[in-house]
Amino acid sequence: MGETGSLRTTLHRHGMRVTPQRRLVLDAVRELGHATPDQVHRRVRSTARTVNITTIYRALDALEDIGLVRHTHLGHGAPTYSADEHEHVHLVCHRCGEIDEVPCDLLDDLAELLRRRSGFELDATHLALSGTCRGCRGTDDADHLERAVEETR
Amino acid sequence: MGETGSLRTTLHRHGMRVTPQRRLVLDAVRELGHATPDQVHRRVRSTARTVNITTIYRALDALEDIGLVRHTHLGHGAPTYSADEHEHVHLVCHRCGEIDEVPCDLLDDLAELLRRRSGFELDATHLALSGTCRGCRGTDDADHLERAVEETR
DNA sequence: GTAGATGCAAAATCTTTGCATATTG
DNA sequence: CAATATGCAAAGATTTTGCATCTAC
Numbered sequence: 289m290g291e292t293g294s295l296r297t298t299l300h301r302h303g304m305r306v307t308p309q310r311r312l313v314l315d316a317v318r319e320l321g322h323a324t325p326d327q328v329h330r331r332v333r334s335t336a337r338t339v340n341i342t343t344i345y346r347a348l349d350a351l352e353d354i355g356l357v358r359h360t361h362l363g364h365g366a367p368t369y370s371a372d373e374h375e376h377v378h379l380v381c382h383r384c385g386e387i388d389e390v391p392c393d394l395l396d397d398l399a400e401l402l403r404r405r406s407g408f409e410l411d412a413t414h415l416a417l418s419g420t421c422r423g424c425r426g427t428d429d430a431d432h433l434e435r436a437v438e439e440t441r
Numbered sequence: 442m443g444e445t446g447s448l449r450t451t452l453h454r455h456g457m458r459v460t461p462q463r464r465l466v467l468d469a470v471r472e473l474g475h476a477t478p479d480q481v482h483r484r485v486r487s488t489a490r491t492v493n494i495t496t497i498y499r500a501l502d503a504l505e506d507i508g509l510v511r512h513t514h515l516g517h518g519a520p521t522y523s524a525d526e527h528e529h530v531h532l533v534c535h536r537c538g539e540i541d542e543v544p545c546d547l548l549d550d551l552a553e554l555l556r557r558r559s560g561f562e563l564d565a566t567h568l569a570l571s572g573t574c575r576g577c578r579g580t581d582d583a584d585h586l587e588r589a590v591e592e593t594r
Numbered sequence: 595g596t597a598g599a600t601g602c603a604a605a606a607t608c609t610t611t612g613c614a615t616a617t618t619g
Numbered sequence: 620c621a622a623t624a625t626g627c628a629a630a631g632a633t634t635t636t637g638c639a640t641c642t643a644c
Binding site: 499 | 608609619
């Protein structure tokens with residue numbers, strides 16, 4: 289009842305209604321960790337066949353408005369949604385596409401720096417950092433090196 | 442001839458050809474700082490009316506392949522491309538959409554941390570950090586506070 | 595009962611692809 | 620001349636909108 293209570297009260301506080309579709313969407317997001325609207329749709333459909341993709345988009349928007357889910361852009365494609373409580377920073381390898389997750393508090397120092405320097409309040413729970421993962425580093429370094437050397441002369 | 446030389450040699454090294462369209466696209470990206478394919482298209486069109494949006498996409502891909510431009514996802518919409526030399530971190534306000542830019546080296550410590558911890562080589566030049574800008578912090582904080590208080594009881 | 599949500603179909607975006615033609619090296 | 624790039628039209632993919640119907644409260 290805890291989870292449900294949270295959804296119900298949070299929706300009500302914003303003058304929104306509790307519907308089975310919204311419950312299912314929130315459940316799907318929580319179960320999937322992070323997922324695109326399409327993935328959420330598929331998940332929801334496995335329980336309720338008739339739910340339309342339009343409803344998924346609208347439910348995700350609604351849940352995001354009230355702060356129960358967030359979205360992040362992990363790569364080229366569609367945004368991925370995740371539950372509010374599912375907090376971590378994504379490390380996206382631009383080479384192989386692999387996504388690693390690390391705790392948000394690794395960014396505490398940076399957050400403090402940005403706050404002081406620019407008055408910017410970093411939201412580390414939204415974050416995707418791109419770079420090269422351990423596995424790809426060997427090859428990638430070689431590539432860059434070759435290019436850099438040729439470039440210099 | 443420096444700029445042009447770089448484009449020419451870099452393209453050639455990858456077995457690609459120098460075309461007016463590619464030059465214009467690269468120029469546009471450099472002039473615009475960061476821009477969506479559509480914005481690049483408009484810019485290029487102001488000089489060469491007939492250049493097709495398809496060509497913009499292909500040119501951006503080509504230039505990205507050879508490392509002269511990169512793209513970042515700043516928000517919901519289209520990716521924005523920027524020139525390789527145009528390095529900075531974007532601070533994207535999820536409230537008002539404003540984009541601030543700060544030097545990459547603010548992330549040096551974090552990069553070192555991630556390298557040691559996860560073997561991940563952070564590419565700070567690709568980066569968009571989301572959060573709340575100074576201007577929006579007042580309102581946003583109030584919002585969160587209200588919500589947090591109600592949530593707790 | 596009424597405001598708000600859903601489903602469906604259609605439109606709007608954004609991006610990619612196929613192919614004939616044109617251009618670069 | 621041969622390999623590549625471009626333009627155009629059409630197809631794909633993703634997301635949004637309009638509207639009639641339905642549902643939560």
